[in-house]
Amino acid sequence: MGSGNGELLNLTLKVWRQKNSKAKGSFETHQLKGISTDMSFLEMFDVLNEQLIHEGKEAIAFDHDCREGICGMCSMYINGRPHGPKGAVTTCQLHMRSFKNNDTIVVEPWRSVAFPVIKDLVVDRSAFDRIVASGGYVSVNTGNAKDANNILIPKPAADDAFAAAACIGCGACVATCKNGSAMLFVSAKVSQLALLPQGQVERKERVLKMVQQMDEEGFGNCTNTGACEAECPKEISLENIARMNREMIGASLK
């Protein structure tokens, strides 16, 4: 009984189809009837896929898992914007009440050199995992920890670290950036650990290693367009990039 209130939409969908990473892709057009405004965007895709299977055609591949905006798996580029027209939501949280009857909706995969297409709307984001593996951690083996309350953390620092740590690793920031830069993603992790006492020992080394890995993965340079912040479903702030730039300077000076 949401504000959509049972309204039904007829839609035209233009969806990117690509058999595999090597194939050349193209758009495919589908008509959908009677889509409830209470549906989520991915539920609308479920309906489309059921329709395709019924017609004997292969379903459209897309990434998704939690469907509640936290796993970072869903990744559709909708009408020219990652995660669609609404700010601060993931594709799976977007609901059809954000669309109108007879709308045409264009859906593409994330497009970026560092995120090759696997199939249809599915891309390979493993570069993010490799960046974290290069230094996005505190080196503490299990069993070495002191009592948690021995580390006092002022609430503002804890809150800022938490805000940066809220990144879901979806890659929308990269997809929207004309340079394909991963600065927002990397700076969020660098910031989280730079703000906390636990992250101090490896602070300089961490930022250098993560930025080096980022460059090796083929992500572009940041030219401060701010598109990433505007499209980030978790509203990760550009301040993180500024902080990372300061961290870089600090680390290079030694």
Added chain:
Amino acid sequence: MASSPKLDSKIPEGPIDQKWSKYRSTVALVNPANKRSLEVLVVGSGLAGASAAATLAEMGYKVKVFCFQDSPRRAHSIAAQGGINAAKNYQNDGDSTYRLFYDTIKGGDYRAREGNVYRLAEVSSNIIDQCVAQGVPLAREYGGLLSNRSFGGTQVQRTFYAAGQTGQQLLLGAYSALQRQVGMGAVELCARHEMLDVVTIDGKARGIIARNLITGAMEKHFGHAVLLCTGGYGNVFYLSTNAMGSNVTAAWKAHKKGAFFGNPCYTQIHPTCIPVSGDHQSKLTLMSESLRNDGRIWVPKKKDDNRKPTDIPEEERDYYLERRYPAFGNLVPRDVASRAAKERCDAGYGVGASKKAVYLDFAFNTIRYGKTEAAKLNLHNPSQEEIVRLGKEVIKEKYGNLFDMYQQITGENPYEVPMRIYPAVHYTMGGLWVDYNLMTTVPGLYALGEANFSDHGANRLGASALMQGLADGYFVIPYTLGVYLSGEVSRMSAEKDKADSIDKLKTKHPEFDKALEEQTALINKFLSIKGTKSVESFHKRLGLIMWEKCGMARNKQGLTEAIGEIQALREEFWKDVRVLGDANEFNPDLEKAGRVADFIELGELMCKDALHREESCGGHFREEHQEADGEAKRDDEHFKYVAAWEFKNTSNWELHKEELVYENIKIAQRSYK
């Protein structure tokens, strides 16, 4: 009753508070040089898998990790909202290891093992220390100390949290520890891989068959031990708070290779989820139990009251949990709260269009917080609007992301109108049977986290699954795995000169090829049926049977019918399912076909387990067994055991019983009044 000889729980001797510490300091160890030649396969990268893999790699074992998502960071642990328990007693409110142990056993309705649960409570504190050391930003007070909140079924504040994203933060902590080991080359990561079978040789687990989900390639992986950390099976109900990909396949295939399945019918229906909005619904979204700290649950006193909730005066509202359970009020355990909501809705007092919902209302505590904030700010005679504004800020700070999520889904603003909520399938207490070492009935095969049956009895208390997953991975398996692997070390040295020893053959052993062929044939079978109905449609139908007949309330007739219906559904599936595309490509529909086939078989076993358990306990409510006031009626004389099912062949299982012994806690009728 004596336990079945096939089920040795291996609980160490001695007083409860010394069992683990003594065992831990006397178990066999594996020396560092040998660790490097031992390979461990960890299937799953959630809290249990990531913590186990990182820790075992730190210790020197060669580790491989598998997950079906594109990154280990996306395991469904990421979605846990409310918090994680630990007996730190930071609030000085009388908490202790014993109290956490006691609450967990009682919460589980006296159907969990004392030895396991005590160990869990014991290591709970270490978990918080470990996570904080990793940089997990748990909530803090202004003085810089950690903050706590309350969860259901307890009267102390022992729950640590990170806003409504506790699982995310804990998982990212474990993921970073895991990635550190990946970076160091100690862990090999196999993301977008689905385990399809366990390979057993001479009765021992020796590896797995996995499908590379990108290329469709079928792969053989060898391991001296295999750890299944593959999560719960709530998706057997189709609609649940689990992720779309959550499945039982790994556990189920292990079950068919000899691992007994413990208490399959124990499922948890969570009381506070966003209600179903229509047939298109693909999953349900939880509204964290932590909301019950500040939200009061009510329905109108009048049936079919169609007024707006804000127009219904206080005296015409029935705060039924506070009425029925004055001692715990809105914080009764989940099973109790869920049944109470169902009872009100069935009796005609439900709200919303479907009438299958109750209100969760924050107005009262918004005002209360507003007044406190006004006092803190030294505002004298603040206006009502000012109080409400300040109160909303506090609510936002505590639950902001949950309120946003609610608004996204329903289109309603929960700061202004009460949330509408209804119970939904959330967690499965049942799982692979394991002993104290977390080993299944197949030597060398382990189960950790939600995938095992171990610590929550018939009902899990909130904030204790995160605790269990991390306890298993960080603090239990690193010790208990050595018990088995030290034996492997001896065997390896005895077989050093044997040309066809498993250590030399590894995946060249014929059993690997056999398993690979079987799984390849299965995949080809799905693709060759070319029927008329989608995989999805079978899943939906299975879910409906399970929810109607093996859900919140169960009875003999319904369960008997369900078993017949599920068997018929299975036959229809194998005749008429339509799976398109190829085996050698990325093919989500094919992945799902395998998962649904396994869910159908599991569904039948769940109904059989529910049918055989002629009592009500925790999340398992048999309508035939209730007190006059509708409370669950346990039968300790006949059912104080773990039901562990051995797979024989299709539709055929043998029941084994592990008797539960209570030496430290006096078993009693559970009461939250």
